[in-house]
Amino acid sequence: MSGTFSSLSTALSALRYNRVAMDVASGNIANAGTDGYARRTVIGQATGAPSTPALWSRWEGAGDGVEASRIDRMVDPLLDARSRTEHAASSYLDTRAASLSRFETTLGEPGDNGISGALADFKAGWYDVANNPGDPAARTQLLARARTLQASIAQQAQSVSTEWSDQRTRLDALVEQVNQTASDLGSLNKALRVANLAGTDAGTLLDQRDQLTLKLAELTGAKVTVNADTTVDVKVGGQALVSGNTATPMSLSGASDLSAQASNPVTLSLGGSPLTLSSGEIGATQTLLGQNLPDYLDGLDGFVSQLVTEVNTQHAKGVDLGGNPGTDFFTGTTATSLQVAITDPSAVAAAAPGQGALDATNADAMGGLDLGAPDYRSLVTGFGVTVASVQRLAGNQDVLTAQVDSSRESLSGVSIDEEMVHLLAAQRGYEGAARVLTTVDSMLDTLINRTGLVGR
Amino acid sequence: MSTLRVTQRMMVNSSLTALQLGMGRLAQTQEQLSTGRLINKPSDSPTGTNEAMRIRAQLAADTQHSRNAQDALSWMGQTDSTLQSMLDDVHRARDLILQGSSTGSNGPDARNALATELTQIRKSLLGLANTQHLGRPIFGGTTGGTDAYDKTTGVFVGEDFGVSRTVKDGVSVRINVTGPEAFSTASGDDLFTVLGDAATNMTSDPTALSGTLDRLDAVASQMKSALADLGTRYGRIQSATSSLQDASLNNQNRLSEVENVDIAKAVLDLQMQQVAYQASLGATARVLQPSLMDFLR
Numbered sequence: 001m002s003g004t005f006s007s008l009s010t011a012l013s014a015l016r017y018n019r020v021a022m023d024v025a026s027g028n029i030a031n032a033g034t035d036g037y038a039r040r041t042v043i044g045q046a047t048g049a050p051s052t053p054a055l056w057s058r059w060e061g062a063g064d065g066v067e068a069s070r071i072d073r074m075v076d077p078l079l080d081a082r083s084r085t086e087h088a089a090s091s092y093l094d095t096r097a098a099s100l101s102r103f104e105t106t107l108g109e110p111g112d113n114g115i116s117g118a119l120a121d122f123k124a125g126w127y128d129v130a131n132n133p134g135d136p137a138a139r140t141q142l143l144a145r146a147r148t149l150q151a152s153i154a155q156q157a158q159s160v161s162t163e164w165s166d167q168r169t170r171l172d173a174l175v176e177q178v179n180q181t182a183s184d185l186g187s188l189n190k191a192l193r194v195a196n197l198a199g200t201d202a203g204t205l206l207d208q209r210d211q212l213t214l215k216l217a218e219l220t221g222a223k224v225t226v227n228a229d230t231t232v233d234v235k236v237g238g239q240a241l242v243s244g245n246t247a248t249p250m251s252l253s254g255a256s257d258l259s260a261q262a263s264n265p266v267t268l269s270l271g272g273s274p275l276t277l278s279s280g281e282i283g284a285t286q287t288l289l290g291q292n293l294p295d296y297l298d299g300l301d302g303f304v305s306q307l308v309t310e311v312n313t314q315h316a317k318g319v320d321l322g323g324n325p326g327t328d329f330f331t332g333t334t335a336t337s338l339q340v341a342i343t344d345p346s347a348v349a350a351a352a353p354g355q356g357a358l359d360a361t362n363a364d365a366m367g368g369l370d371l372g373a374p375d376y377r378s379l380v381t382g383f384g385v386t387v388a389s390v391q392r393l394a395g396n397q398d399v400l401t402a403q404v405d406s407s408r409e410s411l412s413g414v415s416i417d418e419e420m421v422h423l424l425a426a427q428r429g430y431e432g433a434a435r436v437l438t439t440v441d442s443m444l445d446t447l448i449n450r451t452g453l454v455g456r
Numbered sequence: 457m458s459t460l461r462v463t464q465r466m467m468v469n470s471s472l473t474a475l476q477l478g479m480g481r482l483a484q485t486q487e488q489l490s491t492g493r494l495i496n497k498p499s500d501s502p503t504g505t506n507e508a509m510r511i512r513a514q515l516a517a518d519t520q521h522s523r524n525a526q527d528a529l530s531w532m533g534q535t536d537s538t539l540q541s542m543l544d545d546v547h548r549a550r551d552l553i554l555q556g557s558s559t560g561s562n563g564p565d566a567r568n569a570l571a572t573e574l575t576q577i578r579k580s581l582l583g584l585a586n587t588q589h590l591g592r593p594i595f596g597g598t599t600g601g602t603d604a605y606d607k608t609t610g611v612f613v614g615e616d617f618g619v620s621r622t623v624k625d626g627v628s629v630r631i632n633v634t635g636p637e638a639f640s641t642a643s644g645d646d647l648f649t650v651l652g653d654a655a656t657n658m659t660s661d662p663t664a665l666s667g668t669l670d671r672l673d674a675v676a677s678q679m680k681s682a683l684a685d686l687g688t689r690y691g692r693i694q695s696a697t698s699s700l701q702d703a704s705l706n707n708q709n710r711l712s713e714v715e716n717v718d719i720a721k722a723v724l725d726l727q728m729q730q731v732a733y734q735a736s737l738g739a740t741a742r743v744l745q746p747s748l749m750d751f752l753r
Contacts, residue, residue: 109505359598364628381503406466
């Protein structure tokens with residue numbers, strides 16, 4: 001049999017337990033809107049018979065009350081890992097989609113104001129010269145249209161280059177952010193280890209740890225391993241970024257301008273070896289800097305070189321107003337170096353040689369050429385396909401990420417209603433325990449103060 | 457029992473996502489309606505973009521081709537009317553020569569008068585042969601000068617080359633008739649020499665006039681065949697122009713099918729999206745407000 005006062009201590013344990021339960025519930029409610037907070041649950045355990053029975057003695061108690069055995073963080077490491085993967089994929093696609101569609105709006109296609117409009121005007125200009133070969137106005141207009149075409153091409157090349165520089169600056173900032181986060185995580189690992197050894201509640205630290213690893217995954221698509229002592233190791237592209245307390249910084253080198261990218265490509269390295277990421281914001285920026293934007297400029301250069309070749313070849317076949325063979329109409333073979341070489345309207349070689357001064361056969365033939373239009377069209381269409389596909393993938397990925405987030409939230413999120421119910425239950429439990437206390441007290445009162453009064 | 461736990465935050469998030477999606481759809485339809493275009497960026501429809509760019513290039517080319525054709529028609533119209541009035545003059549000259557050769561009763565004075573009139577006609581024909589279109593002599597070929605024939609000697613001073621206009625992709629039509637083509641016979645005889653000889657023969661050697669008449673007839677038939685040839689080419693350009701107009705109209709329609717918004721459909725879409733958006737706003741307002749707190753006393 002247990003002692004007389006055991007019921008009092010049982011009631012006391014209930015009072016304590018319910019206080020803890022109310023603390024946990026109020027803590028959850030307080031953090032209902034905190035980012036990265038995982039709800040806590042108090043796990044109560046009935047205290048009773050010792051688990052290892054002793055020889056020659058037996059326990060006769062009916063229950064010794066309750067204790068808060070531990071406070072659980074409601075998380076699922078599997079879901080966390082899944083969430084990191086999906087977030088990394090999402091930020092990779094979102095970053096690319098945002099940059100590509102921003103650049104896409106500068107194309108002005110399909111429309112009258114883009115390169116294709118300027119090209120059509122340029123071709124029409126040759127026909128106007130063919131209609132009035134002796135008219136200086138028609139020739140001047142042709143040269144003006146050639147300069148407009150050159151300016152449209154240069155402007156588009158400039159847009160590519162501006163977007164590239166923006167992304168390059170962004171990559172600098174991103175790498176800085178990764179290094180900062182990695183170093184924070186290194187310090188956090190240390191704190192976690194200490195907390196673990198000291199046996200204190202590491203819940204807040206673990207919340208922080210999960211937030212930092214998620215951020216690193218969004219930035220780099222990092223792979224995270226959780227160790228037995230709750231610390232984490234982070235690897236990026238197979239290289240250790242954070243290992244225990246130490247964080248290895250990433251470094252960035254290479255061109256700061258699109259024109260230098262081919263000779264001195266932007267290189268990201270970690271621990272001395274170069275990294276090419278295919279996930280996370282940094283992966284997206286690397287893809288933009290190394291592939292999407294330079295590829296577009298290459299395509300534009302291809303179109304320009306086709307244009308220059310066609311125009312110059314045809315121009316050389318003709319003679320100008322003075323009867324001299326046509327010189328190069330354009331110089332340069334790339335979008336940025338393209339220039340209109342002819343400044344004198346009479347130097348436009350509209351005539352075929354030996355056909356009279358006002359012959360316009362050559363200008364007429366020029367007007368009938370493609371002048372690289374199919375190349376430009378396929379460049380724009382191809383780019384449109386890339387953007388559309390990235391946008392579609394990003395949309396799908398966002399749905400997937402939202403689902404995983406929702407599952408995570410379903411497990412870890414705080415529900416105010418639920419916490420209210422827990423709070424009420426704890427309140428009632430507390431009231432009940434208090435009642436037990438009163439009852440025992442009154443019982444003891446009867447026993448102590450009113451017993452043994454016979455004959456007094 | 458495993459039911460999905462739903463928290464306030466999940467509802468807030470999903471409401472926000474739904475509202476964003478609704479807004480996004482509304483914004484896209486609104487963009488389409490306000491620009492009137494289905495394709496505002498290549499990624500809106502890459503295949504449509506390709507088509508639109510191709511049609512636009514074709515439309516621009518067609519516009520220029522019809523300008524070329526208009527230019528050609530005005531050049532040829534002028535050539536045609538000039539040749540017509542020159543033929544009238546040639547007929548008058550033929551009458552005069554006939555008059556001079558047929559009646560032996562004409563005295564020297566009458567012949568002199570006929571010769572003077574012939575010289576006048578020759579001069580007027582020379583003037584007509586130097587007719588200009590936009591500063592270029594229409595019978596002068598590709599010459600850079602202002603005249604096709606020397607005003608006094610009647611010698612061809614132009615360049616005997618064709619002038620062509622492209623009136624359709626790959627269809628280039630010759631629009632000019634050069635002086636030698638219109639006024640010289642295969643034997644190298646030309647209108648102005650014949651008329652000069654006629655004026656000379658009228659006073660000096662009336663008997664040779666019948667030979668001159670044959671030469672003039674040969675020149676006149678050359679002019680007529682040049683006129684007929686010109687008419688054929690004029691017809692070709694006209695038919696090319698009308699087929700250009702048809703093609704242009706077709707292309708406009710196709711471009712509009714590819715690029716432009718079907719207003720009725722877009723307005724209907726807008727209405728539906730508006731309803732959906734309002735519904736999600738209403739649902740959000742109702743779902744997010746209440747909590748257990750409202751019912752606990």
